[in-house]
Amino acid sequence: MNESIARPVWEAVAAELRAHRHNGLGPLLTEDTVRFASARALADAGVAPAALHAEWPHPALKGSRIDLVVDDHPPVVIEFKFPREPHEKNAAWTMALGEALKDFYRLAAFPGVAKRLFVYVETARLRRYMTGAARRYGMAIEGERISLRPADTAKLPTTAAQIIGTELAAHHVQAWRDVLIEVDDELRLAVYEVDPLGAPPDPASASLAADDASDDPMPALVQPHEMSAGSREGVRQEILMAIRALLTRSGGASFTPAQVLSEMKDRGTRYADTTIRTMVTGHMCRNAPDNAARTYDDLERVDRGLYRLIP
Structure with missing residues (x-):
């Protein structure tokens, strides 16, 4: 054939x-x-x-x-x-x-x-x-x-x-x-x-990406507790690209963590579901709960399960 x-x-x-x-x-x-x-x-x-x-x-x-x-x-x-x-x-x-x-x-x-x-x-x-x-x-x-x-x-x-x-x-x-x-x-x-x-x-x-790199060409998924500062920055950049692509296609201003997760899977992400959700709802969200160890002011929660990208 x-x-x-x-x-x-x-x-x-x-x-x-x-x-x-x-x-x-x-x-x-x-x-x-x-x-x-x-x-x-x-x-x-x-x-x-x-x-x-x-x-x-x-x-x-x-x-x-x-x-x-x-x-x-x-x-x-x-x-x-x-x-x-x-x-x-x-x-x-x-x-x-x-x-x-x-x-x-x-x-x-x-x-x-x-x-x-x-x-x-x-x-x-x-x-x-x-x-x-x-x-x-x-x-x-x-x-x-x-x-x-x-x-x-x-x-x-x-x-x-x-x-x-x-x-x-x-x-x-x-x-x-x-x-x-x-x-x-x-x-x-x-x-x-x-x-x-x-x-x-x-x-x-x-x-290329600090401690995101691995000698294993097909590494295991990164779990939240394993993430160093370099790994957080790597997944953060992937998430931001996925969000921008989502908003460009939809023409809207808000999104859900599930939509981000689906977009990143389509792009072949190596990060675990829990890592992505933790970043979106915690580390990257400026009005996340105090116990979420917020690191960046990229996102804002506007409603239950709904977020927007901060310009």
Whole structure:
């Protein structure tokens, strides 16, 4: 079945995206559109629909899911990324960078024998940013060969580094571009095959997040009583990013701890549920009870089980 996953499949995906954009539907295209187009192209190429599975739990990264899995021997695991074009004002370029890079790490961390594919759809404007980022941070993230080394990842902006996470960033990850298709003048599709993790973590990368780092590439979840000041700061930054993403999508001003927890699980957090809840309702909340050991003034409780972000 793996032989069916070749260039004609991705040409069919590019053709479908091209047709949508030609018909004026470009602004409505999303990452899910790319995944569905890929599933349809795979089925047309001879892959049994029953062998296609979306949102497959990642066997090594707790709370993380693979976008699409082709049930074969060996399996094919596919991650898709189609970053929405950031607005010129307050553009979240570094977040787009971190999210795209993280998929390489997540695929490399998939254990066992498998074909690991990263399907990346990119606008011309985002490509210009990524090319500039490659020069600024000394990373080979453009061209046929992708090389992500711990020493270079440590130079990334804080937002991008936190999205990737300390444990994943401690590895050297390599990938090779198999396919590059110009969808039109403003959009292109690239497919990379990612090598599995083959080397132990680099202890020098611990400087990324103080004592959040670990020599174990798949560490146990941090429990509240184990958290040092560095660990608290690490989970705090993850929580703040999750809250901002929630509020951006909803357009609202308040949220619940359960929503934050769900968002962080979707992002593949390594922190325990109790750690996240303790941080939201205690350490980060300025009007938390006196016995909550408040540390930051990030949040405010506005009602029972309801919080807001303090500007």
